[in-house]
Amino acid sequence: MRICFLGSGAAEGSPAISCHCEHCDIARRKGGVLERKRGAVLFDLPDYKLLVDAPPDIRELLNSNGIKEISGIFLTHEHFDHVGGLKEFLYWNKQIDFFAEPEVFRRVAGKMLRQELNQVAFHFAFHPGVDIIFQDFSFTPFEVRHTVPCYGLIIYENSHRVVYAADTSNRLSNYSLTLIRDADVLILNTPFSQKRWIIHI
Ligand SMILES: [Zn+2]
Numbered sequence: 314m315r316i317c318f319l320g321s322g323a324a325e326g327s328p329a330i331s332c333h334c335e336h337c338d339i340a341r342r343k344g345g346v347l348e349r350k351r352g353a354v355l356f357d358l359p360d361y362k363l364l365v366d367a368p369p370d371i372r373e374l375l376n377s378n379g380i381k382e383i384s385g386i387f388l389t390h391e392h393f394d395h396v397g398g399l400k401e402f403l404y405w406n407k408q409i410d411f412f413a414e415p416e417v418f419r420r421v422a423g424k425m426l427r428q429e430l431n432q433v434a435f436h437f438a439f440h441p442g443v444d445i446i447f448q449d450f451s452f453t454p455f456e457v458r459h460t461v462p463c464y465g466l467i468i469y470e471n472s473h474r475v476v477y478a479a480d481t482s483n484r485l486s487n488y489s490l491t492l493i494r495d496a497d498v499l500i501l502n503t504p505f506s507q508k509r510w511i512i513h514i
């Protein structure tokens with residue numbers, strides 16, 4: 314699989330609007346790697362391109378990375394920096410799969426967006442710990458700790474195991490720790506970690 318990090322910044326992005334801290338001012342002046350987009354990752358899997366989250370700048374992220382194909386979107390949680398770009402997909406000219414836990418889907422897709430999304434997307438309700446199996450890979454969603462319901466995923470492909478979790482604290486269930494133990498690649502977004510990030514596995 315190929316993993317493309319479209320964005321890896323914090324919720325407000327960097328430089329943040331109206332922020333004049335030293336970092337934002339330098340990022341505004343110099344740009345380049347100092348500019349950080351909100352978190353989104355594309356997993357390029359056998360016959361399937363899985364986008365994790367749709368931050369508000371998703372249109373620019375896809376265009377600037379030359380991505381013209383997405384098979385499905387996996388939604389981690391309801392916060393604006395992860396779903397603010399969903400409406401961009403109303404202009405997507407192909408069908409798209411939309412993986413979301415039922416409660417997250419209910420919270421994100423208000424009645425109107427739900428009807429609009431139905432035109433372009435198939436909602437696949439996932440449940441933590443229940444595998445979603447494709448021909449040549451599979452993934453398992455698992456619950457992480459955040460201020461709202463939030464899910465990571467473990468992708469299994471060709472004897473490799475890649476774990477991705479957005480916005481998680483370092484408090485994880487024993488079940489989740491078992492699944493991520495000895496992963497080949499562990500990708501974490503840890504804005505809520507108060508202490509050093511140590512996972513005891
Ligand atoms: Zn700042």
Ligand SMILES: [Zn+2]
Pocket residue numbers: 390392459480
């Ligand atoms: Zn969040």
